[in-house]
Amino acid sequence: MEIDWSVIPGFLPQLAAGARVTILIALAGLVGGTILGLIAGLMRAYGGRVLNAIAFIYIELIRGTPIVVQVMFLYFAMPVLTGLRVDPMTAAVLAIVVNAGAYIAEIVRGAFLSIPRGLTEAGLAMGLPQWKVLTHIVGPLAFRRLIPPLGNQFIVSLKDTSLFIVIGVGELTRTGQEIMASNFRAVEIWTAVAVIYLILTGTLTAILRVVENRMRIL
Amino acid sequence: MSIIEFHKTSKHFGDLKVLDQVDLSIEQGEVVVLIGPSGSGKSTLLRCINGLEQITGGDLIVDGISVRAGGRQLRQIRQEAGMVFQQFNLFPQMTALQNVAFGPRKVRGLGRREAEAQALELLDKVGLKERAHHVPSALSGGQQQRVAIARALAVRPKVMLFDEPTSALDPELKQEVLTVMRQLAQEGMTMVVVTHEMSFARQVGTRLIFMEHGKISVDGNPVEVITNPPSDRLKDFLQHVE
Numbered sequence: 001m002e003i004d005w006s007v008i009p010g011f012l013p014q015l016a017a018g019a020r021v022t023i024l025i026a027l028a029g030l031v032g033g034t035i036l037g038l039i040a041g042l043m044r045a046y047g048g049r050v051l052n053a054i055a056f057i058y059i060e061l062i063r064g065t066p067i068v069v070q071v072m073f074l075y076f077a078m079p080v081l082t083g084l085r086v087d088p089m090t091a092a093v094l095a096i097v098v099n100a101g102a103y104i105a106e107i108v109r110g111a112f113l114s115i116p117r118g119l120t121e122a123g124l125a126m127g128l129p130q131w132k133v134l135t136h137i138v139g140p141l142a143f144r145r146l147i148p149p150l151g152n153q154f155i156v157s158l159k160d161t162s163l164f165i166v167i168g169v170g171e172l173t174r175t176g177q178e179i180m181a182s183n184f185r186a187v188e189i190w191t192a193v194a195v196i197y198l199i200l201t202g203t204l205t206a207i208l209r210v211v212e213n214r215m216r217i218l
Numbered sequence: 219m220s221i222i223e224f225h226k227t228s229k230h231f232g233d234l235k236v237l238d239q240v241d242l243s244i245e246q247g248e249v250v251v252l253i254g255p256s257g258s259g260k261s262t263l264l265r266c267i268n269g270l271e272q273i274t275g276g277d278l279i280v281d282g283i284s285v286r287a288g289g290r291q292l293r294q295i296r297q298e299a300g301m302v303f304q305q306f307n308l309f310p311q312m313t314a315l316q317n318v319a320f321g322p323r324k325v326r327g328l329g330r331r332e333a334e335a336q337a338l339e340l341l342d343k344v345g346l347k348e349r350a351h352h353v354p355s356a357l358s359g360g361q362q363q364r365v366a367i368a369r370a371l372a373v374r375p376k377v378m379l380f381d382e383p384t385s386a387l388d389p390e391l392k393q394e395v396l397t398v399m400r401q402l403a404q405e406g407m408t409m410v411v412v413t414h415e416m417s418f419a420r421q422v423g424t425r426l427i428f429m430e431h432g433k434i435s436v437d438g439n440p441v442e443v444i445t446n447p448p449s450d451r452l453k454d455f456l457q458h459v460e
Contacts, residue, residue: 122307122366125268126321126373127297136324140311 004185008192011179018175019196025089025171026158029096033157034150036097037104044109046134055105062102068163071095075167092164092171100157107149111142144215151208155201162197172196221246221281221377221408222267228275229262229432236262238432239276246376249409251419251440254429255455260412263429264379267410268299281376297325300370304382306362308354314341314365315350321373333372340368344398360391364398371402378402380411414459420444428452 043055062070075091078084086094115138123133162173176193180186220243229237236259244250252260265271266278269285269292278285280295308317318337322328328336341347344364346357354362363383370378380399384392396418403409403422413419419426419440426443428436428451436443436452447453 116305116307118303118305118307119309121270122301122303122309122369125270125296125299125301126370127293127295127325129293132324136320137309 003187005188007183007185007188011189011192014179015172015175015192015196018170018172019200021089021169021175022158022161022171022173023200025092025096025161025164025169026154028093029161030100030154030157032093032097033100033104036101038108040101040105041108041112042134044105045112046130059102059105062099063106067095067099067160068166070099071164071167074098088164088167088169091167092161092169095164096157096161099160100153103153103156104150107146107153108142110149111146112138114145115141147208147212147215151204151212154208155204158200158204159197219282220244222410223279224263224276225278226276227266227273227278229259229266229271230274236432237266237273240432240434242427242434242437244377244408244410246408247406248425249403249423250411250425250427251423252410252412252427252429253414253416253419253455253459258429259432260429261381264381264410264412267377267379268296268301270301297373298375299377299379300373300375301379302363302366302370302381302383304385306354306359306366306386308362308366308369310354313351313353314346314357314368317354317365318368318372321369325373337368337372340371341365343371343401344368345394358391359387360394363387363395367395367398367402377408377410380409380413382412382414384413384415416444416456416459428455 040055040058043051044059047055071091074094075086075088078086112134119137119141120133123137124130128136161169161171164171165174165177168174172193176189180189183189222242222244224240224242226239226241227237228235228239238259240263252263254260262271266273266285267280273285281298283291283295285292285295308314309320312320315334315337318340319330319333322333322336323330338347338350341350344367346361346364346368349357349361349365354365357365367378367383383399384395387395392415396415399409399411399418400422411418411423423440426436426438426440427434428443428449430451436448438448443452444456447456
């Protein structure tokens with residue numbers, strides 16, 4: 001079979017729609033995952049024995065199982081257990097939230113604990129309550145250290161959305177698969193899909209570089 | 219009433235006894251210099267005063283409040299006891315001015331303009347007015363430590379605690395910090411200073427305390443104690459630091 005790149009423009013609207021779903025899942029999932037990760041990470045770093053244990057179990061549960069199993073569980077097993085049915089899109093977003101949240105929690109914990117203890121002591125010694133030390137001194141410093149590994153996790157999660165092909169979400173990879181099934185143009189379609197992923201991750205990398213340059217790591 | 223009162227104060231780290239039933243009263247206006255070999259408990263004693271270390275036995279009253287009270291009352295004590303650290307611990311994301319204005323703004327609730335005006339006065343006092351807008355990494359060690367002193371003073375404490383304030387500095391930079399401390403003592407500030415600077419102890423200190431194994435072994439007038447050490451251990455120690 002001849003390779004014919006001219007077939008791609010015809011499928012672009014369809015691929016763009018798939019890319020839009022991918023972006024939507026990644027965006028919603030990462031907003032939720034960052035919030036969850038921040039909470040779980042702070043629980044690990046500063047929580048008492050109970051909060052720390054809860055966060056630890058959550059993180060280990062997620063890091064120890066594949067994301068495909070997690071989304072399968074959310075989509076197929078949860079309805080059986082709870083009687084609550086979720087559509088594939090919701091299951092996909094939830095999977096990113098829960099999965100990215102666990103990895104981000106460890107990033108958050110590491111960043112906060114990497115800030116020298118002396119700065120916390122300096123804040124406490126002035127008479128500041130612990131939470132103000134965190135929000136005004138340690139937090140802003142930890143945030144700068146958080147950006148590079150956080151960006152890395154964002155890229156990983158964005159690509160992980162391709163695994164949701166298993167529950168039939170119409171994201172980019174699934175769209176590519178569907179087009180393929182109708183015309184068997186493997187080289188052209190998978191090249192196009194790969195290039196679209198590269199554009200998405202490249203854009204993310206560029207944004208992160210700008211943020212990193214603006215916030216000097218101290 | 220003494221401003222700081224140790225009553226049979228003990229501090230353990232696990233099985234290790236760092237302070238062993240210390241009794242000590244410090245009056246307003248005193249400049250107490252704490253010396254002793256490493257591990258003798260002098261830094262721990264200092265850090266118990268503002269609750270950075272929790273005491274494990276006895277009691278410790280600062281300005282009428284027990285450090286055991288915790289919470290809001292402990293924060294009250296910390297506002298009355300400013301602290302200067304060996305490693306300066308300036309906030310690296312803030313300029314010198316912002317560092318000094320930070321306490322008044324976040325602890326005392328002052329407006330930004332007022333806090334910064336006061337901060338500038340304090341920076342002037344430690345001779346760093348023209349460095350107000352530099353971040354810590356653009357300042358020398360001696361300058362950073364002077365900013366740290368101004369930062370502690372900004373909260374308007376009744377007592378200043380110094381934890382080896384010149385130990386991380388080159389010899390020529392120590393002097394500028396000691397000068398600021400001397401000036402502070404002359405103004406009548408109550409000071410508790412952990413240091414190895416014997417010239418400072420002799421010239422500025424009103425009281426010298428030598429610690430050994432978590433206990434106060436010598437407590438007296440600096441000049442008398444240094445010229446005529448009452449114990450062989452102290453005599454030995456003084457020979458090594460001078």
